[in-house]
Amino acid sequence: MTTLVPVTYKGGVYRHDEIMDLIDDLGGYIVQKHVMAQDVVLQSFVPRDDIDLIRQIAKPLAGEVVEAPLVGTEIAVVSPSLEIHHLPHTSCDTAEYLRRAGAKTNMVGLSRGFGKRIANLNDEERDVINEHDLAVYVLGSFEECIRQKFPVLRRGIHVPIVVTASPDRETLMRIIDPPVEGYVGGVGRIMHRFKRPEELAKLDELVDEVSRTLDARRDELARDPLSVFPPRLMAIVEEQIHEVTMLTHPTPVTAQMEGLRVKLPYDLYADAVRALKVADGVTVGDIADVTPSRMRNYILIRIKPFSETRVLV
Amino acid sequence: MPPLNYFVVESPDEVGRDAYERIAGDVLQDLDLIKVVDRLHIYVDPKVPIFVAAGVLRHMPRAIRVADFANVNRSENEIVFDIGDETYLAPLLQRLWILYGKENVEQPDRFTVVLPAGTAGEEDLEQMVVADPSETLYKDVIYALQYIAPEGFKIRRQYIRDGKFYYVASEDTLPVDIVETMVVPIFEKMGVTL
Numbered sequence: 001m002t003t004l005v006p007v008t009y010k011g012g013v014y015r016h017d018e019i020m021d022l023i024d025d026l027g028g029y030i031v032q033k034h035v036m037a038q039d040v041v042l043q044s045f046v047p048r049d050d051i052d053l054i055r056q057i058a059k060p061l062a063g064e065v066v067e068a069p070l071v072g073t074e075i076a077v078v079s080p081s082l083e084i085h086h087l088p089h090t091s092c093d094t095a096e097y098l099r100r101a102g103a104k105t106n107m108v109g110l111s112r113g114f115g116k117r118i119a120n121l122n123d124e125e126r127d128v129i130n131e132h133d134l135a136v137y138v139l140g141s142f143e144e145c146i147r148q149k150f151p152v153l154r155r156g157i158h159v160p161i162v163v164t165a166s167p168d169r170e171t172l173m174r175i176i177d178p179p180v181e182g183y184v185g186g187v188g189r190i191m192h193r194f195k196r197p198e199e200l201a202k203l204d205e206l207v208d209e210v211s212r213t214l215d216a217r218r219d220e221l222a223r224d225p226l227s228v229f230p231p232r233l234m235a236i237v238e239e240q241i242h243e244v245t246m247l248t249h250p251t252p253v254t255a256q257m258e259g260l261r262v263k264l265p266y267d268l269y270a271d272a273v274r275a276l277k278v279a280d281g282v283t284v285g286d287i288a289d290v291t292p293s294r295m296r297n298y299i300l301i302r303i304k305p306f307s308e309t310r311v312l313v
Numbered sequence: 314m315p316p317l318n319y320f321v322v323e324s325p326d327e328v329g330r331d332a333y334e335r336i337a338g339d340v341l342q343d344l345d346l347i348k349v350v351d352r353l354h355i356y357v358d359p360k361v362p363i364f365v366a367a368g369v370l371r372h373m374p375r376a377i378r379v380a381d382f383a384n385v386n387r388s389e390n391e392i393v394f395d396i397g398d399e400t401y402l403a404p405l406l407q408r409l410w411i412l413y414g415k416e417n418v419e420q421p422d423r424f425t426v427v428l429p430a431g432t433a434g435e436e437d438l439e440q441m442v443v444a445d446p447s448e449t450l451y452k453d454v455i456y457a458l459q460y461i462a463p464e465g466f467k468i469r470r471q472y473i474r475d476g477k478f479y480y481v482a483s484e485d486t487l488p489v490d491i492v493e494t495m496v497v498p499i500f501e502k503m504g505v506t507l
Contacts, residue, residue: 080464081464083464084460085460085463085464086464114463114464114465115464115465115466115467115484116359116362116465116484117465117484117485118465118484119465140332140463140464141326141328141329141332141333141336141463142326142328142329142359142463143326143328143329144326144359144360145359145463145465166328166329166332167328168328171328188332189332189336190335190336190339191335191336191339191340191343192339192343
């Protein structure tokens with residue numbers, strides 16, 4: 001079986017459709033396509049052996065192919081509030097940097113995430129965060145505050161968490177109990193754009209920490225693989241439900257590590273999604289849970305593992 | 314670091330102290346207050362919890378009069394304002410519209426405003442106050458402190474008068490005598506009496 005690796009293709013609009021066709025022909029999947037003025041960014045999964053071929057074909061088009069560890073993941077960037085104390089710099093820069101590594105990031109601004117005594121997390125916020133593959137908590141400067149409020153902010157969250165804050169990594173490891181999956185110290189409240197080398201180095205550290213955490217999850221998944229590879233199911237949804245192509249969202253269907261978020265109303269389309277044929281005699285309903293998402297009225301598809309369905313498409 | 318004459322951030326948490334020093338510098342720079350604030354002392358202790366910022370303003374900008382940015386030339390049948398700096402043109406027009414009516418105020422080009430001679434009488438147009446930057450400056454200083462203070466510290470007491478200001482905030486109810494116990498000693502460290 002060919003291994004698909006996550007890569008980002010960056011190039012011009014001119015003849016980029018050839019690259020898209022090529023990825024398709026090689027058996028890869030395009031998870032996200034961004035057209036920005038004359039530039040195109042394709043987040044995709046391609047067979048490892050064919051990366052050089054894509055590079056070769058992209059060369060005359062001045063396109064480049066880089067490995068992007070976070071393609072096909074949806075990450076929540078959790079900020080204690082959407083006030084000027086956290087935005088735009090700390091939260092947005094973090095989210096944007098993760099996006100560059102291929103992730104689809106959503107900013108979750110808590111309604112009452114500030115203050116060490118008064119901080120809390122409501123059920124909607126908890127459920128929305130749990131719909132992601134990973135949550136990055138962007139916290140502040142004081143050790144004391146993090147120690148007191150973090151247990152509240154993580155209550156009920158079962159996805160992996162990476163914490164960023166001002167105290168150094170060792171301090172964070174000491175004060176956060178039970179431990180979380182990743183720590184990045186020395187970030188905290190920064191009131192200017194991340195542009196100094198040491199600040200960018202911290203963001204790189206964050207990407208490493210996030211990809212390390214997600215790799216661990218990928219390894220677990222490899223032991224009991226999903227019934228269908230999410231980007232493959234994404235291609236099927238996009239092909240068969242034509243309303244998806246009419247949505248104006250940047251990512252009408254968002255690929256996650258273990259499922260998809262389809263940005264169509266659940267009430268109207270859930271049955272159509274369940275009935276979609278994935279392979280001969282296998283429908284989406286057989287291999288996945290199709291549930292309403294807490295994010296607006298979207299549909300959330302959670303793909304079941306092979307051990308449960310005995311189907312591998 | 315901003316060129317303040319006195320800038321101190323105190324906190325029992327060393328990492329937090331450094332972070333707040335950077336935050337305060339960035340915020341003052343962003344809001345263009347570095348030239349306005351002369352001395353600033355911040356004390357923040359998340360364990361209490363308390364945030365105190367006290368300081369002295371360099372000088373309050375005075376009111377802007379017509380003579381500061383325009384020449385007024387009276388002739389027999391019209392009064393011509395020859396505008397040197399456009400910054401305060403909009404408030405000047407507003408003021409003239411209110412006083413003499415929109416139909417009487419003409420602006421043939423960007424740098425000229427014309428009034429018919431009869432409208433304005435004998436008053437001293439050069440000395441007319443057009444804008445008072447200190448009004449917004451107070452708001453800017455308090456906004457900056459709100460911005461610097463930790464977000465959860467929602468309960469606050471603020472003061473700005475005669476070039477001195479303080480801002481005390483906490484998550485819990487502030488003690489009645491907080492100004493005497495916390496703010497006055499900080500002003501003393503700066504060599505100022507409140």
